[in-house]
Amino acid sequence: METDRLLYDGHGRRVGDLRVSVTDRCNFRCQYCMPADGLPWLEREELLSFEEIARLVRVFVGLGIEDVRLTGGEPLVRRQFPRLVGMLAEDDRIRDLSLTTNGYLLERQAGALVEAGIHRVNVSIDSLQRDRFFQLTRRDALPQVLRGLEAIAAHPRIRPIKVNAVAMRDFTEDEVERFCEFARSTDFQVRFIEFMPLDADRAWTPDAVLAGEELRGMIEAIHPLEELPREPSATARVFRFADGRGEIGFVNPVSEPFCADCNRLRLTAEGKLRTCLFSLHETDLRQPLRDGAGDAELESIIRDAVWRKELKHRVNEPGFRQPPRTMSAIGG
Numbered sequence: 001m002e003t004d005r006l007l008y009d010g011h012g013r014r015v016g017d018l019r020v021s022v023t024d025r026c027n028f029r030c031q032y033c034m035p036a037d038g039l040p041w042l043e044r045e046e047l048l049s050f051e052e053i054a055r056l057v058r059v060f061v062g063l064g065i066e067d068v069r070l071t072g073g074e075p076l077v078r079r080q081f082p083r084l085v086g087m088l089a090e091d092d093r094i095r096d097l098s099l100t101t102n103g104y105l106l107e108r109q110a111g112a113l114v115e116a117g118i119h120r121v122n123v124s125i126d127s128l129q130r131d132r133f134f135q136l137t138r139r140d141a142l143p144q145v146l147r148g149l150e151a152i153a154a155h156p157r158i159r160p161i162k163v164n165a166v167a168m169r170d171f172t173e174d175e176v177e178r179f180c181e182f183a184r185s186t187d188f189q190v191r192f193i194e195f196m197p198l199d200a201d202r203a204w205t206p207d208a209v210l211a212g213e214e215l216r217g218m219i220e221a222i223h224p225l226e227e228l229p230r231e232p233s234a235t236a237r238v239f240r241f242a243d244g245r246g247e248i249g250f251v252n253p254v255s256e257p258f259c260a261d262c263n264r265l266r267l268t269a270e271g272k273l274r275t276c277l278f279s280l281h282e283t284d285l286r287q288p289l290r291d292g293a294g295d296a297e298l299e300s301i302i303r304d305a306v307w308r309k310e311l312k313h314r315v316n317e318p319g320f321r322q323p324p325r326t327m328s329a330i331g332g
């Protein structure tokens with residue numbers, strides 16, 4: 001692609017990764033994300049249709065976006081979701097077309113997703129103990145999620161498969177050993193993600209974050225680790241168990257922000273472009289799209305918004321304001 005078409009922000013970062021939320025709905029109620037009673041869902045006509053998503057993704061890809069991750073809410077609750085995957089997979093300019101899911105509906109959909117052309121899948125699992133999984137997600141669903149994980153793992157071309165666990169103080173400490181054993185006895189890459197202030201209950205406090213370094217120390221005391229080279233714009237620090245049995249990663253957005261080489265954008269289920277997880281401002285793409293804007297007009301709106309991409313998040317600064325949207329309404 002000609003370099004003058006690529007998307008840059010006003011701080012000189014090239015943006016190449018788009019997270020697309022396909023729904024704000026979810027069948028789980030994870031404590032760090034959704035309230036127990038759910039949230040007021042978007043009306044059907046507010047949601048971008050598959051055709052609208054595909055059109056916008058094409059415009060982004062024309063600006064050099066190469067990595068597209070489908071998320072939500074829970075993407076697999078959106079009806080006919082594999083059809084959208086198929087529409088996007090036709091574009092071979094997308095280098096990495098991936099999905100983040102809670103895994104509950106994966107057992108049923110794995111085959112269709114692979115057939116539709118998904119490249120990679122991340123599954124979120126915060127506990128490997130059934131009762132604690134229930135406590136955190138408010139759904140007694142661990143066995144179903146593990147069946148989903150096995151169903152997708154049965155397709156050797158979907159690799160690597162990452163298992164993401166949100167790390168919360170007074171909860172995750174008791175999961176660490178089990179996750180290590182899991183990472184060491186399977187080919188799943190387990191990654192711990194620091195709890196961020198994007199929860200609907202607004203229960204987040206700095207003390208509730210279990211920092212990646214602390215977790216790494218706990219693991220290192222049992223299993224020596226060797227750090228692997230960090231890929232450009234990667235969010236995770238990845239380590240290999242020194243005895244060669246598996247890998248474990250840490251995504252530390254709170255204790256070690258990686259804003260300086262952030263290359264990500266997010267599109268919400270109703271078509272708002274967000275340039276940071278913590279943005280207080282967003283840009284509507286749905287209205288211009290529905291008003292018949294051509295590609296050039298959409299590109300210009302996107303370029304303007306990306307130019308204003310936030311330098312960094314301010315979670316650790318006094319006066320930080322949690323965005324009104326929760327993680328489920330943004331698309332994590």
Ligand code: SAM
Pocket residue numbers: 026032033071072073074075100101102123124164165166193194195196197198199327328331332
């Ligand atoms: N429902 C799908 C799932 O859970 O994988 C996709 C959407 S979910 C919002 C995407 C990721 O965000 C999940 O891995 C989830 O654990 C993570 N997440 C949600 N709320 C979070 C928070 N407050 N801090 C850190 N990660 C969070």
Ligand code: SF4
Pocket residue numbers: 026027028029030033034072073074102124327328
């Ligand atoms: Fe649903 Fe994912 Fe949020 Fe859990 S983290 S409530 S599965 S959107």
